[in-house]
Amino acid sequence: MAKLDEEIRKEREVVVAKQYSGIYPVYEAFYIQSIIYAAERSEGAFERFDDAVASSKVPALTFATVQEALTHAGALSRFFWPVKKDNQLTAARGERLRDAFGLEDTSPLKWRKLRNAFEHFDEDLDRFLLEDRVGYFFPSPRVDDHSMADDTIGNIFKLVDPTHGICVLLGAKFEFIPIRAEVKRILSRALQMDDQGGRL
Secondary structure: OOOOOHHHHHHHHHHHHHHHOOOOHHHHHHHHHHHHHHHHHHHHHHHHHHHHHHOOOOHHHHHHHHHHHHHHHHHHHHHHOOOOOOOHHHHHHHHHHHHHHOOOOOOHHHOHHHHHHHHOHHHHHHHHHHOOOOOEEEOOOEEOOHHHHHOOOEEEOEEEEOOOOEEEEOOEEEEOHHHHHHHHHHHHHHHHHHHOOOOO
C-alpha cells in the first residue's frame, strides 16, 4: 500500500472533521473497539489491584496494579480529550466521542494532573530531588494510609491507600475511585454500542 500524500491526507482530515464530526461513519467500530480495549485493560488492572490488596501482596506489586490501571485510564482519556488541540480532526473526534459518551469537562477522566504525574514521573523525580529535603526517605512503593504523606519529614515517592482510594506520587495525593467509576461507565456504554453494531 502506497503512503498517502501529505496534501491529500490534510484534505481528508478537513473533510472528515467538518462533514463527519471527526469520525467517518464506516470507521466508528474502530474507535469503539479502541475504547473498549483501553477501558477493559484499566478495569482488569483495578481488579488485580483489589486482589493484591485482599491477599496482602508485596507493596510494589500492589502499587504496580493501580499504576497500570491509571495508565490505561490515561490512554482512554486521550480519545475524548486529545493532546493535539490544534489538529482539527482530533479536536472534532474528541468532541464527537464526548457527546456520544456523555462526558463533560468535569469528568475525572480529564484530570490531567494525575495522568501527567505518571507519564512524567522521571522529570518530576528529577525536580523533587533537587529540592532541599531532610528526614526519612521511602523510595520503595508502600501500601498504607495516605496521611503518611502529610509528615513533613517523611518523603514518600509512591504510596497507595486502598481504604481511601488515594494514590501518592512524590508527596502529591490523587483520588482514583472516581476515575475507576468513570472507566466502568464508559466500558459499559462502549459494550452496548458494540452490541448495536459498533455505532456511536
